[in-house]
Amino acid sequence: MSDPFIALTLLVLLIGLLAAGVWVAVALTLVGLSALVFFSNAPAGLILATTFWGHSYSWSLTALPLFILMGEILLRSRMSDDMFSGLVPWLSRAPGRLLHVNIFGCAIFAAVSGSSAATAATIGRMSVPELTKRGYPESLILGTLAGSATLGLLIPPSIILIVYGVATEQSIARLFVAGILPGLMLIGLFAAYVAVRAWMNPALIPTIDEKFSFWEKVKASKRLIPVGLLIGGVIGSIYGGLASPTDAAALGVVLATVLAFASGAFSWRLFFDAVMSATRTSCMIALILLGAAFLSVAMGFTGLPRNLATWISEMNLSAGALLVALTIFFIILGCFLDGISVIVLTTSIIMPMVAAVGIDPLWFGIYLVVVVEMSQITPPVGFNLFVIQGLTGIDILRIAKAAFPFFLLLLLGVVLICIFPQIVTVLPNMMGN
Template sequence: MADPMIAAVLLGLMLICLAAGLWVAMALGVVALVAMTAFSNAPAGLVLATTLWGHSHSWALTALPLFILMGEILLRSRLSQDMFSGLAPWLTRAPGRLLHVNVFGCAIFAAVSGSSAATAATIGRMSVPELTKRGYPESLIIGTLAGSATLGLLIPPSIILIVYGVATEQSIARLFVAGILPGFMLIALFAGYVAVRAWMNPALIPQEVRDFPLREKLAASRNLIPVALLIIGVIGSIYTGLASPTDAAALGVVLATVLAWASGSFSIKLFMDALLSATRTSCMIAFILLGAAYLSVAMGFTGLPRNLAAWIGAMELSVPALLVALTLFFIVLGCFLDGISVVVLTTSIIMPMISAVGIDPLWFGIYLVIVVEMSQITPPVGFNLFVIQGMTRLDILRIAKAAFPFFLLLLLGVLLICVFPQIVTYLPELMSR
């Protein structure tokens, strides 16, 4: 059977499995098993056993459950509320005023949680009731929250960057460094959009009841100290070379627990809740990664990635044309799968193409994460949309409409890093000198 036909059969089987409601990890395993038995002579059972064993004790992957646990601890403590109260007084005179709390609050929480959904849930739980009560327009409240929460995927420590690093054997520390400037770029785009909307239509933004004197602003800023210490402890230990991402993740759990306990808002029960929730999430992601590892090995035995890369090379697509095609592909795929599933499903197929045309895998990791961020706010499977719907009880399409401008801003972000790749590569190159 010709390679395009094999690829079509396997893709069709994957879509059937997902449409039938099969878990993503199981769907990956079924497709891999069919590929092994029908299109190769390798012993499928033996390869399955060795693959699962070989990929189940990856030391780099240890950082994943630890960062998830750190985010769960923060989600259940008063530190997130303190962050809101520390930011709000400084933003009463900014164009867009307290809508920027969503943008900067999500950026700060993303730097200590690594999860887009956790960022949306934590910041939304605080900001949506407060901004609604103050009379801010619903579309901007929901839009800024949905869009800015996607920063949880990019700003280090990012769970999806860990997954990409493990799947493609890239340095996780270098990926974390590469995500810094693109993260700031997206924060600037989101905040700039809010400011422009406020300048174009000042009536949209309600007047604040009071203005805070400098002394009160400085006093409120003390609430930001615990979160700042956590960011410095985790991210600083990685960038200074004092700790690996895994060591820093363990340090983050300890610091988050100590700071949450010191705030007086944490208890043994809440810690156990955080531990159980982190365990469930980590097991789900690990299960998907094992299925993806088996699929990756199966693809190698069928020869599809190699032949596909050769086919792409024969087409002599330019790098821009390939990136346009991949962006459209990932956006469509993201409408039906969560971000981690998109990454683990596609890396075994896409990376040979990327290597064939000479694209830097480190740069491609950041590009892929930004594109996957779009999938967090696209129906029908946008995780951020579901999180916000659970909090607000609004119609999912209404939330998606409010988030659409931020989808376009993410698309602009992709264009910017394509035109100026130094936004991604400058800091990693600086670190390696």
């Protein structure tokens, strides 16, 4: 049978299973079994058992549930409220005023949660009622929240970067460091957009009568100290070479727990809830990764990735042309799947193509995450849209419309890291191996 026929058959089967509501992990496993049984002579049962066993333990993957647990603890503690209160005095006179709380609040929380959905839920729970009460336009409230919450996928410690690192055998520490400058770039783009909108139409932004002296701002900043300690402890230990991402994740859980209890608004009951929620999320991701690993091995036995890479190289397709095609492909795929599923579904097929045209897999990981960020705010399966809809009860299409300018800013971010790849590579190169 020809490779296009095999690929099309497996793709139709996968889409059919997902459309029928089958769990992503189960769908991946069934497609892998079908590939082995019908399109190879390999022993399907033996490969399934050895792949699941071999990929069920990974020191790198240990960081995943720990970072998820850290985010769940913060979600239930008072530190998120303190962070909001500490930012307000500093941003009350900026162009766009308190809308920047959404942007910088999401950026800070992203740096300690690693999750886009957790960032949207936590910051949205605080900011949406407050900004609505103060008279800020709904479109900018929802847009800044939806767009900025996607930073949870990029700013380290990012759960999705751990998944990519495990799936492609890249250094997770180097991926974390590579995500710092692109994350700051996106924060700057979002803040600049809000400032430009405020300058173009000052009537959009309510005035603030309350004035803060410099010392009042400094006093309010004390509330940012716990979050700052947490970010410094986690990211600093990785960047300084003092700890691996897994060690840093364990440190983050300990620091988050101590600081949460010290805040006085945390209990063992909330800690238990955080552990159970983190366990459920971690098990879901682990099952998806096992299914993806099995599918990747199965695809190897069919010879599709190798033949596809050969086909790409024979086409003499430039790296730029491939990236344009992949960007369109990932945006469309992201309309129907969550970010982690997009990455685990595609890496076994895409990475040989990427290698064939000489694209750095480290750079490609950051590019892929930024593109996946775009999918978080595209209907019908934009996770951030669902989270914000659950918080506000507003129609998801209205939220998507409000988020569209930030979709375009993320697309601009993709263009910028393609033109200036040093934005991604300069810090990892300074860090070394």
